[in-house]
Amino acid sequence: MEKKETYCVKINLPGGVISAGDLYEILQIAENAGANEISVGNRQQLYFCIAKNRIEDLELGMLQSAIDYELNTDQFPNVISSYVTDNIFNAESWLKEGVYKDIFDLFNFQPELKVNLVDRHQTFVPFFSGNFNFISSELSNYWYLYIRFPKTNDLYCWPCLVYSDDIPTFCKTAQEVILGSRELFYDQPTINFDLFYEKVNAGNKFVNQQIAEPLKLPDFSLPYYEGFNKYLNGKYWLGIYRRNELFPISFLKDVCSICLKTRVGQLYTTPWKSFLIKGINEADRKDWGVILNSYRINVRHAANELNWQLENLCKESLELKKQLVREFEEYDLRTYRLCFAIKMQPKTGLLASIVIKKTGTGLFDILHTRDFNPNSKDFVVYKEKLSAIALGCSLVELCNFYYGLLSDDNILSHQDTEAEIEKHIETVELYQCKNCLSIYDKNYGDQLNNVSVGTEFKNIRNYICSVCESTADCFMAIEKQVYAV
DSSP: OOOOOEEEEEEOOGGGEEEHHHHHHHHHHHHHTTOOEEEEOTTSOEEEEEEGGGHHHHHHHHHHHTOOOEESOOSSOOOEESGGGBTTTBOSOSOOHHHHHHHHHHOOSOOSSOEEEEOTTOSSSOSSSSSEEEEEOSSTTEEEEEEOOTTOOOOEEOSEEEEGGGHHHHHHHHHHHHHHTHHHHSSOSSOOHHHHHHHHHTTOOOOEEEOOSOOOOOOOOOOOOOEEEEOGGGOEEEEEOOTTSOEEHHHHHHHHHHHHHTTOOEEEEOTTSOEEEEEEOGGGHHHHHHHHHHTTOOOOOOHHHHSEEEOTTOHHHHHHHHHHHHHHHHHTOOOTTOOEEEESSSSOOOOOSEEEEEOTTSOEEEEEETTSOTTOOOEEEEEEEEOHHHHHHHHHHHHHHHHHHHOOHHHHHHTOOHHHHHHHEEEEEEEEETTTOOEEOTTTOBGGGTBOTTOOGGGOTTOBOTTTOOBGGGEEEEEEEEEOO
């Protein structure tokens, strides 16, 4: 049988939020063009595939509804945000619905570089997977900004806080500078950040605030994002994940219909390729249960299956993930506070505690961040050139190594009370690079810079950051509590 040619259709949802009515309209257009399923991308966008001979049906529907879309391309990455976490995975921030929406409304252009708008109190949405990574500060309506130039891994901290209303204009200006001077700022091994700063500020009057203290990232813990969960004022939210990353269009149309019927205004997409619905009334839970039952939708997958980042529409990654999850289940492996990424292509921007990276030889390397926080950029190679079959055992070993770092046999055997544990907690001084957030700890030294273990930071002459090559004056003292054995 002759294989039909297909088009992959991508639709951006700024911030990962869409009204139930607008989503229903998109689903109807996709269905009319022959699509049966839809998927969520890791930047909160939508994907579906249609046969090439149905392109006219698609174009007509999109034109009539004035919906922007792309075919087999990703020229305009979706602006992602932590809007989905508001009142669910964090409730202590000034960053609320109105602020998000005001910023989205000010984007009068489609960014060609990746923009992240993230609340620093949450860990559900990645902090640094974009090119322009805006992270909320303690000061209302002001943001830290970390820039990762296209096709590079180093992070550069903008030297001042950025005002909310300036974010779209800043992104447009900075994008023009980068794309207009690719030989300086695009896929370059070294970047002259001072020159970039000068070019962006030329002719612009941004509202800035001085950075009073460096950004402090929370310890990573991926919240369970599936099923019915109670939150504010007796309301419920529902998270829906699909093992094959595909959602039946007929199911999502029924979801939109019940949202409209029960006055649930919005749906959210997540970077974990799932849907989330907030504001469900207790009285309506039965109706939601009927829909889930009708489509045989399971909403209680194991946590070690939910904490994965994969490239979009990549069957090879998905099959490898399924294999590894099965092995994790056989070992009854604990993966709490860890997340995994599979990279079949270089420079995909996926972040994780542990990365399985395909090499040019068809084998795989395993890497992890030095502190196992997925928002770190300081990667350590754990094992190299492994076959797919050998990955499972090595990942189990690495996870056990991680938990060995968290607690040793003495701590567990004594079964210390909370008060006794507090006696062992001590505060240590570390030094953190304000540009790339890497940390110097005298207990580890710095092998790349030939700094021996135990060397005080102030005693190192002409220190250069081993990650981004910043000088010693870019490091700021920070305090961290640790368990003293």
